[in-house]
Amino acid sequence: MTESSKNKDGITVISNQKYDTPLYVNGEISDEPERFLGEKPYELSRYEFSIVYKNKAPSKLWFQIVCGALTGFVFSIAGKILHSLILKAKPKVELWEILTIIVCLIAAVLVKKIKTKEEVEAEQIEGLIDQHFILNPKRRIHIPGKGGSNNEN
Numbered sequence: 001m002t003e004s005s006k007n008k009d010g011i012t013v014i015s016n017q018k019y020d021t022p023l024y025v026n027g028e029i030s031d032e033p034e035r036f037l038g039e040k041p042y043e044l045s046r047y048e049f050s051i052v053y054k055n056k057a058p059s060k061l062w063f064q065i066v067c068g069a070l071t072g073f074v075f076s077i078a079g080k081i082l083h084s085l086i087l088k089a090k091p092k093v094e095l096w097e098i099l100t101i102i103v104c105l106i107a108a109v110l111v112k113k114i115k116t117k118e119e120v121e122a123e124q125i126e127g128l129i130d131q132h133f134i135l136n137p138k139r140r141i142h143i144p145g146k147g148g149s150n151n152e153n
């Protein structure tokens with residue numbers, strides 16, 4: 001059942017063969033069996049692209065910093081009010097404290113909404129990467145069974 005022929009360029013073409021031992025190929029495999037032999041060296045996995053996602057733009061860091069400061073300040077004011085209520089005194093919140101909370105909220109919204117050109121490009125690239133993995137499912141790599149055979153029965 002082995003078919004071996006040479007095409008017009010003098011390249012040997014082999015088809016309809018099954019192997020029970022590892023197959024070493026000198027040269028290029030350009031048809032279906034390449035997905036069973038392994039992944040092409042330039043194909044990156046989702047894990048490797050996750051490193052790209054982790055290196056987000058500095059606006060994400062600034063958003064987290066502003067939100068952390070806002071949360072800490074709100075807890076500070078809540079503690080001040082709770083302390084006043086425990087002492088059965090009238091809670092006193094000053095104007096600058098309320099203005100600080102409002103400024104922090106505005107800063108957080110601005111940092112989240114305003115994006116640099118690099119951030120917009122990074123989001124577009126991330127979208128293309130996600131589309132790639134949706135359209136091109138993970139390759140199946142053939143691993144021999146317990147009997148050591150490469151045949152799939």
